[in-house]
Amino acid sequence: MLSHKAKYALKALLYLAQQEETHVSRTIEIAEAATIPKKFLEQILLDLKRGHFVGSKQGKFGGYYLLKPKNDITLADIHRLFDGAIALLPCASLNFYERCSDCVDESECLLRHGLITIREETLKAMEGITIASLVKK
């Protein structure tokens, strides 16, 4: 399941995607439109900024705007930024690979191969869902 953070991030991105290109959106504006706790959203927008998904303008009349094209932001990207690996175990992950602490011999693991298959399929599906595809409904 997605964390609230990831869900809120997606809702915020969807809000931004629906504004005019030139418009910068204040945090409070996004928070109210998407029913997200404002102080929590502040952190999330900063994370999205550090991930280069949104840009910001500081000071009065500042706010946030999409930095990437809507169809370059995928569900997989947001999942990885907020919730980490797509794979079901770290040993089956591309971007968050780690050995399992209880694993004796990874090459002998019966689970791993199956989980790599799952990761490949869900990753493909999650890369197909973009902010653009979601807005188009």
Next chain:
Amino acid sequence: MLSHKAKYALKALLYLAQQEETHVSRTIEIAEAATIPKKFLEQILLDLKRGHFVGSKQGKFGGYYLLKPKNDITLADIHRLFDGAIALLPCASLNFYERCSDCVDESECLLRHGLITIREETLKAMEGITIASLVKK
């Protein structure tokens, strides 16, 4: 990601699947073979029993054995038993449906449709991975 519980459950089921049909396996035997903390495994095996995946024999010379055919136990089943919904949000789940607390109008939600698509695809993939398919490597 899978919880340790779900991972241990899968490893335990794989161990049982590799024994002879008539053999009952003691908890300690499974725990050592699959490097799972024994007392933790006890709980997991009870959960698997309550889920009708394994059966048990009590008393001396007791232990656990597979109750279902190896190809009737899917990754989706075990995920649901230990980690709950396959879907990324409760509102997109079949078996664990719930409204999102922050959702104003579900029918208007841009996220939900995409997440239902993801759930359908990952579910199909996860139903394709069974204890039998994993053992066959």
Next chain:
DNA sequence: TTAAACTCTACTAATTTTATAGAATTAATT
């Protein structure tokens, strides 16, 4: 100078996860 916004660090409360402890029960064997 002021107002209105983003930025940053720290903290906290609640929940979930990952176990562990120990007593109770069951069944086979001696």
Next chain:
DNA sequence: AATTAATTCTATAAAATTAGTAGAGTTTAA
């Protein structure tokens, strides 16, 4: 009947994670 070896059950605890809050600092436009 007693012993042994196993499952079963309930309670507890420590650690990690999640969700959210607080408040001071910085930036920019008017």
